[in-house]
Amino acid sequence: MAEARVAARWAGAGYYALLALFLYMPIFLLIVFSFNDSVILAFPLKGFTLEWYHELLQAEELLASIKNSLLVGFLASAVSLALGTLAAIAIMRFRFRGRDTFLSFASLPLVIPYVVLGVALLILFSALGIDLYLWTVAIGHVVINVPYVMLIVAARLAGFQANLEEAAMDLGATYWVTLTKVTLPLSAPALVAAFLSSFTTSFDEFTLAFFLAGTQNTLPVYLYSQLRFPSRLPLAVSLAAVVMVVSILILLLSEWLRRIGAGASKTKGIK
Amino acid sequence: MNAESSVRLVNVTKQFPVPEKGQADVRAVEDISLDIREGEFFTLLGPSGCGKTTTLRLIAGFETPDSGMVIIGGQVANELAPYQRPVNTVFQNYALFPHLTVEQNVAFGLKVKRIPVPEQEQRVNEALELVQMGAYGRRRPSQLSGGQQQRVALARALVNRPAVLLLDEPLGALDLRLRKDMQYELKRLQVEVGITFIYVTHDQEEALTMSDRIAVMNQGEVLQIGSPSEIYDQPVDRFVASFIGDTNLLNAQVVSVKNGHVRLQMGGGEVELPRNGREVTAGQGVTVAIRPEKLRILRSDGKPKRGIQLHGQIRETIFAGPDTRHLVNLENGERLVVLIRSKDVAGKQHFEPGDAVEVSCDSSGPRLLLQ
Numbered sequence: 001m002a003e004a005r006v007a008a009r010w011a012g013a014g015y016y017a018l019l020a021l022f023l024y025m026p027i028f029l030l031i032v033f034s035f036n037d038s039v040i041l042a043f044p045l046k047g048f049t050l051e052w053y054h055e056l057l058q059a060e061e062l063l064a065s066i067k068n069s070l071l072v073g074f075l076a077s078a079v080s081l082a083l084g085t086l087a088a089i090a091i092m093r094f095r096f097r098g099r100d101t102f103l104s105f106a107s108l109p110l111v112i113p114y115v116v117l118g119v120a121l122l123i124l125f126s127a128l129g130i131d132l133y134l135w136t137v138a139i140g141h142v143v144i145n146v147p148y149v150m151l152i153v154a155a156r157l158a159g160f161q162a163n164l165e166e167a168a169m170d171l172g173a174t175y176w177v178t179l180t181k182v183t184l185p186l187s188a189p190a191l192v193a194a195f196l197s198s199f200t201t202s203f204d205e206f207t208l209a210f211f212l213a214g215t216q217n218t219l220p221v222y223l224y225s226q227l228r229f230p231s232r233l234p235l236a237v238s239l240a241a242v243v244m245v246v247s248i249l250i251l252l253l254s255e256w257l258r259r260i261g262a263g264a265s266k267t268k269g270i271k
Numbered sequence: 272m273n274a275e276s277s278v279r280l281v282n283v284t285k286q287f288p289v290p291e292k293g294q295a296d297v298r299a300v301e302d303i304s305l306d307i308r309e310g311e312f313f314t315l316l317g318p319s320g321c322g323k324t325t326t327l328r329l330i331a332g333f334e335t336p337d338s339g340m341v342i343i344g345g346q347v348a349n350e351l352a353p354y355q356r357p358v359n360t361v362f363q364n365y366a367l368f369p370h371l372t373v374e375q376n377v378a379f380g381l382k383v384k385r386i387p388v389p390e391q392e393q394r395v396n397e398a399l400e401l402v403q404m405g406a407y408g409r410r411r412p413s414q415l416s417g418g419q420q421q422r423v424a425l426a427r428a429l430v431n432r433p434a435v436l437l438l439d440e441p442l443g444a445l446d447l448r449l450r451k452d453m454q455y456e457l458k459r460l461q462v463e464v465g466i467t468f469i470y471v472t473h474d475q476e477e478a479l480t481m482s483d484r485i486a487v488m489n490q491g492e493v494l495q496i497g498s499p500s501e502i503y504d505q506p507v508d509r510f511v512a513s514f515i516g517d518t519n520l521l522n523a524q525v526v527s528v529k530n531g532h533v534r535l536q537m538g539g540g541e542v543e544l545p546r547n548g549r550e551v552t553a554g555q556g557v558t559v560a561i562r563p564e565k566l567r568i569l570r571s572d573g574k575p576k577r578g579i580q581l582h583g584q585i586r587e588t589i590f591a592g593p594d595t596r597h598l599v600n601l602e603n604g605e606r607l608v609v610l611i612r613s614k615d616v617a618g619k620q621h622f623e624p625g626d627a628v629e630v631s632c633d634s635s636g637p638r639l640l641l642q
Contacts, residue, residue, distance in 0.1 A: 160369070166333055167366035169353040171380035171431065181383070185370050 027244060034238035039231055052238035059235065065222035069203050072134050072218055076141035077198035083142065084149025084194060089183070091150070092157040093165070110147045117143065118211035125212070132214030140208035145198040152197065152258070156190030157183075189257045196254035200247050219243065276345075277467040278307040278330055278358075278435055283339035285325055299325040301491040302339070307435075307469060312461050314470045316478040317488035318514070323471045326488070327437050330469065332356050344434050354383075358435040359428035363443055365420045367412035373399070373423050374408040380431040398430035399423075401460070418449045425460070435467045442477065454480050475515045479503065487511045503562075505547075508640055512560040519563060519607050525555045533639065535559065538581040539602030544639050551641070558640040563610040565636035568597060568620065571627040578633045583607065585626045588616075597622060599630055 037047035087106050121140050168178040206220040213221055226232045283303045300322040307313045315323040328334045329341055332353035341348045348356055367376050377398055381391045399405045402422035412420055428436055442450045458481045461468045472478055478485050479499040486496045495507045506512035523537035534543050583599040594610040611620050
């Protein structure tokens with residue numbers, strides 16, 4: 001028995017080690033190579049250098065693409081947050097005809113492949129005679145982000161009792177005052193988390209941006225275009241490392257905020 | 272107490288759609304009429320699902336009636352939003368705002384009505400003192416016990432000086448001891464602030480203790496409205512009789528009717544009862560309700576006595592603190608519960624299972640009910 005248990009434990013540890021290796025090894029290598037003093041991405045490592053990071057700061061096209069991505073990210077997240085929050089409130093707080101249908105439709109972008117969505121939006125924009133530009137990318141990102149925002153905020157709204165809002169109205173608050181003084185403050189952690197997760201999704205997103213960006217590049221699209229030039233590869237690698245680290249930090253922050261919110265709701269009220 | 276009406280419901284009906292298709296609507300409340308007087312402690316009493324909370328929500332404005340009128344302070348309030356009504360609610364789970372302190376919770380209503388800050392502070396302090404929570408202003412609701420949250424919820428409602436205070440099972444989540452204390456506390460508060468309280472509960476004892484008047488509800492309808500003693504002593508039907516306190520319900524058949532009295536065949540004997548204005552005819556089946564504490568037990572001696580007299584046999588005696596419950600099998604097989612004060616049980620009133628006894632009471636004790 002004891003031997004079997006030991007074997008099982010080793011098997012578990014091995015499985016975990018493999019998982020960690022496949023998940024994190026590439027990321028780790030990315031960071032290692034970003035400091036490697038060679039244009040060829042291969043072992044053995046040649047030497048330590050900050051040259052690629054230095055070059056990164058000089059590459060104007062690249063900096064422009066970062067600016068574009070930040071712009072699209074903020075725009076898409078702000079709009080997604082507004083629309084997704086409204087949808088969440090509608091679903092969680094109102095009974096209306098077609099509520100279930102609405103929920104299914106609003107969640108649909110979660111299961112539609114981005115390629116399909118990208119082509120569809122491309123056709124739509126050209127049919128409407130809309131020129132492709134950064135804001136068409138932002139629209140695409142809003143489509144994919146709204147369901148996430150909606151689900152994150154809806155989960156929060158489900159976490160506190162609807163009768164807190166009734167209590168506010170009972171005390172004389174109009175619907176609007178109730179929204180701004182009770183509903184939104186109580187949802188704040190979820191709103192921030194939803195915004196940050198939208199932002200990272202939008203910032204990293206390649207497929208839709210590739211279809212919808214027009215002449216301006218967002219960062220992922222620019223990075224991909226650089227892969228054709230072998231000499232530019234280390235630059236792409238170091239940039240990818242930066243994006244990686246920033247993305248992880250933002251996601252950690254958003255998760256932390258979400259947990260603060262969940263914790264606060266647990267200690268609230270009775271039971 | 273003056274007789275002016277504070278809240279009136281006139282033939283109010285409210286139905287809720289059932290999620291499943293093709294089913295009839297569930298009637299949460301049906302054709303309810305209430306006239307609640309100013310300064311009254313009025314209780315809506317009934318089992319869960321009887322529509323009492325819906326009735327309260329109709330008054331608060333969280334539900335709108337399908338038909339009928341809700342009149343608050345002489346004004347038809349059907350179309351008024353909750354924030355336009357001169358009523359405040361104490362919710363079952365208190366519904367304190369977790370992101371605000373106790374003070375901020377209590378000040379919420381004054382703040383949204385833009386009461387000047389110095390007056391806000393003064394009234395918040397007064398309200399917190401009123402419920403003996405003056406020392407807890409800076410705390411968060413999550414740092415308070417259930418009883419303390421309850422008090423804050425009361426202060427938050429009362430600080431607005433509503434014309435009517437609505438309370439939805441406010442003591443439901445408290446333990447028994449605290450609940451008893453809060454019953455007196457609530458009654459004291461109501462007398463002190465002098466506003467109309469409309470109180471929802473399923474606890475008949477709570478209702479009897481605190482109320483000026485009680486409306487007993489079942490299945491969306493109001494069955495009886497009256498003072499606690501009226502409801503207790505003169506229930507209008509089987510449901511009210513059995514829901515409020517313990518009661519014996521005996522089947523009986525009308526033998527004859529004369530003037531204000533009826534002769535009934537009941538429990539293996541014949542008895543005569545006041546008719547209570549009920550229309551009955553000879554041969555009709557009726558129900559007779561008798562409170563256990565109104566019955567006496569005597570040893571059988573064969574002599575007829577005044578009032579009501581039924582023959583039976585002691586089946587079981589159960590000690591229950593101040594009273595001892597005696598279960599008596601009547602000659603026709605029906606069973607009666609009789610309460611005898613425990614201090615009397617030791618002497619002449621001592622009975623053993625199997626003893627042949629007579630159960631008697633004054634003719635004013637039993638209450639004639641239609642089925």
